[in-house]
Amino acid sequence: METETIPAIETAPIERPPLPPVFQYPSAVPPSLITQGAEALLYRSTYLLPTLPCALKYRPPKPYRHPTLDLRLTKHRILSEARVLAKCRREGVPVPAVYALDETAGWLMIEWIEGEVVRIRLNEWLQQRKDEGIAEGVDDDRLVRLMERVGRAVGRMHAVGVVHGDLTTSNMMLRPGRHAGPDGDSAVGDVLAGDIVLIDFGLASQSTQDEDRAVDLYVLERAFGSTHPRAESLFKVVLGAYGKSFKGADVVLKRLEDVRMRGRKRSMLG
Amino acid sequence: MALESIALEHLPASHTVHTALFRNVKNASFLHQQLLAGNKDFEYALIDASVIMSRLHALAAAYRAVNDSLESRLRSRNVHSEIVFSLSPNNNIAESFRRFGITPQTTNLLAIKVSTPSSPATATEIQSHLSKEVDGEQVEFSDEVLQTMTDLARVKKIYKLNSTGGGNNGGKKGVNGTSGLGASGLEDERKELEILVLGSMALRGATN
Amino acid sequence: MIAIGLEGSANKLGVGVISHSPHGKPAQILSNIRHTFVSPPGEGFLPKDTAKHHRSWVIKLVKQAMAQAGVSIADVDCICYTKGPGMGAPLQSVAVAARMLSLLWQKELVGVNHCVGHIEMGREITGAQNPVVLYVSGGNTQVIAYAEQRYRIFGEALDIAVGNCLDRFARTLEISNDPAPGYNIEQLAKKGKVLLDLPYAVKGMDCSFSGILASIDILAAELKANPEQRDPITGEVITTADLCFSLQETVFAMLVEITERAMAHVGSNQVLIVGGVGCNERLQEMMGLMAKDRGGSVFATDERFCIDNGIMIAHAGLLAYETGFRTPLEESTCTQRFRTDEVFVKWRD
Numbered sequence: 021m022e023t024e025t026i027p028a029i030e031t032a033p034i035e036r037p038p039l040p041p042v043f044q045y046p047s048a049v050p051p052s053l054i055t056q057g058a059e060a061l062l063y064r065s066t067y068l069l070p071t072l073p074c075a076l077k078y079r080p081p082k083p084y085r086h087p088t089l090d091l092r093l094t095k096h097r098i099l100s101e102a103r104v105l106a107k108c109r110r111e112g113v114p115v116p117a118v119y120a121l122d123e124t125a126g127w128l129m130i131e132w133i134e135g136e137v138v139r140i141r142l143n144e145w146l147q148q149r150k151d152e153g154i155a156e157g158v159d160d161d162r163l164v165r166l167m168e169r170v171g172r173a174v175g176r177m178h179a180v181g182v183v184h185g186d187l188t189t190s191n192m193m194l195r196p197g198r199h200a201g202p203d204g205d206s207a208v209g210d211v212l213a214g215d216i217v218l219i220d221f222g223l224a225s226q227s228t229q230d231e232d233r234a235v236d237l238y239v240l241e242r243a244f245g246s247t248h249p250r251a252e253s254l255f256k257v258v259l260g261a262y263g264k265s266f267k268g269a270d271v272v273l274k275r276l277e278d279v280r281m282r283g284r285k286r287s288m289l290g
Numbered sequence: 291m292a293l294e295s296i297a298l299e300h301l302p303a304s305h306t307v308h309t310a311l312f313r314n315v316k317n318a319s320f321l322h323q324q325l326l327a328g329n330k331d332f333e334y335a336l337i338d339a340s341v342i343m344s345r346l347h348a349l350a351a352a353y354r355a356v357n358d359s360l361e362s363r364l365r366s367r368n369v370h371s372e373i374v375f376s377l378s379p380n381n382n383i384a385e386s387f388r389r390f391g392i393t394p395q396t397t398n399l400l401a402i403k404v405s406t407p408s409s410p411a412t413a414t415e416i417q418s419h420l421s422k423e424v425d426g427e428q429v430e431f432s433d434e435v436l437q438t439m440t441d442l443a444r445v446k447k448i449y450k451l452n453s454t455g456g457g458n459n460g461g462k463k464g465v466n467g468t469s470g471l472g473a474s475g476l477e478d479e480r481k482e483l484e485i486l487v488l489g490s491m492a493l494r495g496a497t498n
Numbered sequence: 499m500i501a502i503g504l505e506g507s508a509n510k511l512g513v514g515v516i517s518h519s520p521h522g523k524p525a526q527i528l529s530n531i532r533h534t535f536v537s538p539p540g541e542g543f544l545p546k547d548t549a550k551h552h553r554s555w556v557i558k559l560v561k562q563a564m565a566q567a568g569v570s571i572a573d574v575d576c577i578c579y580t581k582g583p584g585m586g587a588p589l590q591s592v593a594v595a596a597r598m599l600s601l602l603w604q605k606e607l608v609g610v611n612h613c614v615g616h617i618e619m620g621r622e623i624t625g626a627q628n629p630v631v632l633y634v635s636g637g638n639t640q641v642i643a644y645a646e647q648r649y650r651i652f653g654e655a656l657d658i659a660v661g662n663c664l665d666r667f668a669r670t671l672e673i674s675n676d677p678a679p680g681y682n683i684e685q686l687a688k689k690g691k692v693l694l695d696l697p698y699a700v701k702g703m704d705c706s707f708s709g710i711l712a713s714i715d716i717l718a719a720e721l722k723a724n725p726e727q728r729d730p731i732t733g734e735v736i737t738t739a740d741l742c743f744s745l746q747e748t749v750f751a752m753l754v755e756i757t758e759r760a761m762a763h764v765g766s767n768q769v770l771i772v773g774g775v776g777c778n779e780r781l782q783e784m785m786g787l788m789a790k791d792r793g794g795s796v797f798a799t800d801e802r803f804c805i806d807n808g809i810m811i812a813h814a815g816l817l818a819y820e821t822g823f824r825t826p827l828e829e830s831t832c833t834q835r836f837r838t839d840e841v842f843v844k845w846r847d
Contacts, residue, residue, distance in 0.1 A: 026624050028768075028795035042357055047299040056792070058759040066299045068349045084754050084787035086747045088693045099496050106489040110451070114465055117485040120354065120492045122361075129492075131485070172465040186702040190763065197466075215466035223702060235656075239702040246643070246650045247763070265465075282656075 036061070037080035040125040051076055059097070059222050064132060067119045073132035074119055077101075077222075080126065091124075097222055098123040104182050104224040105130065111180040114173060114217045133217050135196055138170065139189035139247055144211045166194075166212045167257035173216040174240070174258075175265025178272070183232045185223030188243035193217040230268075234275035237262070241276075291428045293420065295413045298353050302360070304407045307352045308416050311339060311435060312399045315426035319394035331419070333409070335373035339398035340441045341390055341448060342377075343484050344433050350488050351376035352402055369404050379449050379490040389448055398439040399426060442483070449490045451483060499575045499820065500528070502563065502599075503812025506552045506592035507584025507612050508636060509535040509543040513559040514809030515567035515574075518816055525622055525816075528567030530802060530809040531559055540672040542665065549587035556595040563808065571603050578815025581609030581825075582836030584637065589832040597830055608815035609825040612806075613638060613838040616772040617649060618817060619810035624797035626770045632757045632785070633838075635773035635806070636661035636680075639753070641703055641760045642838060644846065649838045652760040653703025660749055661775045663707040667745060670715050671738060678805075683742045684778050690743020692729045692736055698748060703759050705752045714745050750781045754788045767794025776804040817845045 036053070038044070043051055043063075048070030051063035060079045067074040079094050081087070098121055108115040116131040145163065170192060177184065184191070194214040225232070237259070244255045259276075263269045293310040297303065315321075324332040335352070342348050355372035358364055366375045366383050378386035392399060401420055405411045421428070429435050446452050505512040514530040535551035537543045564571075579596035582589060600607045617631050631642040631649070639655035658666075661680060668679030673686070696713050699706040718741055721727060727736045757769055769789055771782065782798045789796045803810065821844040 026797070026799055028624065028626070028797050042300055042360070045300045045302050046297075056762070058755070058762040068298055068346060068353055069296075070299065072346070082751075082788070083791065084784040085751045086693050089698070089747060089751060092695075093698065102489075102493055103496065106486075106493055109489060110486055112465075118489040118492050120350070122357075123496075125361075169466055176465045186759070188702075188763065223700065235701060235704075239704065242652070243763075246645065246652055 037078075039063075039078060040122070040127055042122070042125070043076065043078075043127070057220070057222075065129070067129055074129050075116065075132050077128045077130065078126060094126045095123045098126060098128050101221045101224060102128055104221045104226065107226070108177060108180060108182055108218075108221075113177045113180055113182070114215060115177075115221070116217065116219060133193045133195055133219065135193045135214055135217070137190050137219075138166075138192040138194055138216070141194050141211050142166075142189060143247075148211070162210055162212045163254065164257055167254050168261035169216045171258040171261025171263075172265050173218055174236070175262045175269055177218060178233045178236070178269070179266035181226055181228045182221075183225055183227045183236045184218065184221060185225060185236070185239075186220065187236050187240035189240075189247060190243075191218065191220040193219055230272050230275045231279075233272045234279045237272065237276050238279045241280075291430055293413060293417045293428075294431050296349065298349060298356070301353065301356055304410075305356050305360075306405045306413075307349070307356070308403045308405065308411075308413055309348070309431045310401045310417070310420050310424075311429050311431040312401070312424050312426035313339075313397065313429055313435075313439065315397050315399045315424060317423075317425040318392055318396040318399065321399075321424065322392050322394050322396075325392065332423075333368065333370055333403070335370040335400075335402040336392040337374060337377070337390055337400040337402065338392055338396045339400040339436065339439045340396075341445055342400055342436055343440050343442075343445055343480070343487060344436055345431065347377075347484060347487055348400060348402065350491055352404065354491070356404055369406070370402070373402055373404075376494075377491060378494055381495040397426075399424065400431070437480075442480075445487065446483070449487050451486050451490075499816060500569060500573050501576050501578050501608070501812040501816035501819065502560070502574055503578040503610070503615075503808040503810065503815055504556070504560070504592050504596050505580045505612070505615070505806055505808045505811045506556070506588045507580045507582065508588065508806060509537075509548050509551075510806040511535075511552045511555050511559060511592070512806055512808035512811075513556075513563040514807060514812045515563055515569060516809055516812040516816060518820065525813055527809055528569060529563045530807055531563050531566065532805070532807055533559060534677070536676050539674050540669050541675075542669060545585045545587040548585065549591040552588050552591045553595075556592065559808075560595070560599065571605075574603065574605055576606050576608050576815065576819045576824075577603070578608045578610050578811045578819075579830075580612050580615070580811050580832070582612065582833040584612060584832075584834060586832075586834050589834070593830060593832040597827060600827060600830075606819075607825045607827065607830045608819050608823060609830060609832070610811045610815045610818070611836055611838060611841045612811075613640065613642075614649060614841050614843070615810035615814040616804075617642065617770070617838075618814040619803050619807075620770045620772040620797065620799055622813060623799050623803055624770060626768050626797040628766065629768035629770035629797060630757060630760045630764065630766050631770045631772060632753060632776070633773045634660050634753060634771065634775035634781075636665055636775075638773060639705070639707075640838060641756050643760060643764045643766065644843070645764075647843050647846065649841065649843060651837070651839050652763065653705070653756045656701070656704050656706045657708040658711070660707055660753060661773070663711045663749060664745070664775065666711055667714055667718075667742075670718050671741075678774065680775060680778065683746065684780065686739045687742035687746045687780065689739035690737070690741070692732060692734055692740040692744070693747055694729075694736070694740065694744040696744055696748045698752065700752050700755055703756045703763070705756055707749060710745070710748060714741060717741055717744075746778075746780055750778070750784050753781065754784050757785065758788050758792070761792065761794070767792050769794065769796045771796065771798045772804055774805045777801050821845050 051065040054062045060077045063076040065076045119129040121128045296307045354376040359369040375386045377390040500517045512532040515528040517526040633640045639659045641653040665679045697709045785796045
């Protein structure tokens with residue numbers, strides 16, 4: 021009996037959904053697609069004036085979802101993302117500013133953040149080190165400081181009562197430092213320099229529950245482990261800085277241990 | 291100083307936003323009366339410029355109003371009243387007129403007019419009408435001039451930004467290791483305030 | 499090389515015989531048979547009864563599988579069995595059978611991770627090279643991608659598995675467990691039209707189903723108490739079919755969403771669905787629509803492979819055996835908890 025191959029169910033060329041009407045009107049530079057995330061298309065565009073760049077996040081209808089469910093989720097997510105961003109910004113958490121939105125049409129316009137996501141910077145750096153033949157595990161101050169900034173940024177966000185819901189190193193930007201202060205994070209050629217800006221609050225919610233905060237950290241920990249296998253140990257530094265970032269952070273770290281344990285148990289029957 | 295016509299990003303070319311800024315306005319009471327009487331010759335958004343922080347602040351309101359008009363979901367009478375309403379952080383239309391609209395006491399006045407295909411006024415026509423009807427000194431619609439007019443305390447009160455942590459550059463030590471207000475601190479603070487104001491407007495009625 | 503595989507981590511007992519030829523030719527399935535322990539409507543399968551079922555059927559199935567494969571004991575290179583994860587008692591009964599065969603036939607043992615079995619069989623059957631894998635069954639809900647010799651878990655259910663959620667709702671409705679509760683939910687859902695509001699619980703790439711189960715159980719109880727209920731929007735009478743429809747639409751949307759997130763995260767545009775719930779045609783259709791949007795493709799297997807079976811254990815076990823992996827008799831235990839990412843995948847680059 022020869023094994024026959026079961027072919028793929030569907031293969032088709034990519035067809036991008038059209039932008040909502042308002043973005044089909046003229047602008048100095050047409051919106052350019054930056055990434056297709058899981059949920060949204062991210063464009064670089066301009067807000068009000070050709071001189072003000074913005075990020076346009078469009079959540080097109082998902083054809084796989086029931087239309088009622090799709091509209092409900094889209095509206096809810098646009099609004100909750102905007103609310104959470106505005107709250108964070110008011111309370112000093114480094115996030116993009118909210119410019120404009122239309123929850124029914126499924127779009128949100130926010131501040132454009134210069135720089136690159138931490139995942140890419142981190143991998144660049146790890147590659148650089150590998151190329152230079154520096155042994156793994158050798159502590160580097162710049163890397164440690166970056167991890168501390170990550171920990172503090174997450175801590176600050178949790179402190180104001182927001183949980184991100186999808187913390188990964190792809191959802192953190194490293195923005196070229198506007199303030200080259202004594203902390204000196206802007207050494208020339210240092211790919212790890214810059215300010216952390218948390219982005220993509222599409223699954224964020226407002227919560228001060230230790231459980232929610234711990235799950236946030238657990239998601240980030242797994243993202244570290246799955247995308248930066250060699251940087252796994254550095255997550256300890258992130259947690260260290262997090263632990264000192266607000267009152268109650270140590271309770272969250274204790275809770276994280278429970279969440280991890282449950283995670284390990286999860287492979288058994290439900 | 292003449293009025294400025296602006297083609298906002300992502301609006302149809304047929305919808306131009308005209309702006310004119312005045313100071314030392316002496317006939318606010320008359321202008322206010324024309325709005326109350328629904329005088330068709332006075333189809334403007336007449337805004338008290340002391341609660342406007344910057345060009346972006348005013349233009350953001352114009353953008354939203356035109357966009358809502360294009361999507362046929364105006365909440366007030368027309369696109370001009372909607373511009374005033376769009377400045378509001380909440381859904382109370384009457385209150386938005388009291389807070390942002392012209393009052394008999396107004397001395398700094400921002401007039402915004404949107405020309406549309408159905409009401410295609412030219413910049414020259416608008417300028418000559420405003421020159422005739424507004425008894426005041428027309429000045430440049432710029433951030434520098436607006437800053438001399440802004441009552442920051444009132445803006446903060448209206449948008450409930452008094453207890454703010456000050457955004458990225460607040461008094462507390464920031465998460466990225468920057469602390470305190472630098473030399474450019476005041477300017478940064480104003481910029482941050484503007485950003486928070488834009489956020490409040492965008493989230494009008496969608497607060498928690 | 500030829501291996502026999504024994505699987506019994508839940509209510510299916512499966513035995514399969516596989517042959518790997520050199521030079522990268524596709525594996526040959528010599529036999530793949532299964533016997534399912536079906537519990538009465540309204541009841542789940544209990545470990546004790548399931549283990550008893552496996553004990554009484556395993557010899558018959560092994561004999562049958564060998565006969566169908568047309569191989570002799572001498573042809574067999576190793577005996578593969580499911581080490582875990584799964585239910586303790588059924589796992590043990592099958593492990594004991596494998597040990598007995600090992601001693602009787604003088605063949606070496608290979609303990610196999612059940613999840614890795616599903617993944618490897620899915621890859622073999624569909625030809626998917628490096629897909630993001632959605633593994634959905636009565637006991638597991640995982641989104642998996644391969645990186646550096648491990649199948650890494652990107653997302654998973656934080657409480658009960660999606661298949662468990664569907665099975666338990668079938669019990670609430672007291673519908674038949676034959677051939678499978680999830681299959682009967684699927685058939686009912688095809689007749690549903692009204693989408694009822696249920697919680698939607700996605701956190702990053704993880705999700706949770708117990709809140710949804712609680713909500714749909716409440717809706718079912720309300721429907722039982724008052725069968726004349728109408729949908730406030732359409733005015734249509736709400737039926738049991740609508741409940742099944744709403745449940746499927748909601749939980750599958752969650753699964754597709756977390757899969758899409760993982761694809762975006764690792765930059766892959768292939769999806770492979772494995773596990774019993776992977777047979778569901780609506781889930782396959784939804785996944786196909788998502789993949790199409792991303793310019794990718796979906797691979798799914800049919801009931802021979804997505805439902806627990808012996809051949810996948812034989813296949814994954816033989817892959818490990820070929821790289822030198824052995825399970826000594828004294829270590830041939832089984833375990834209820836066995837994470838997919840604990841397995842060192844030596845046979846892949």
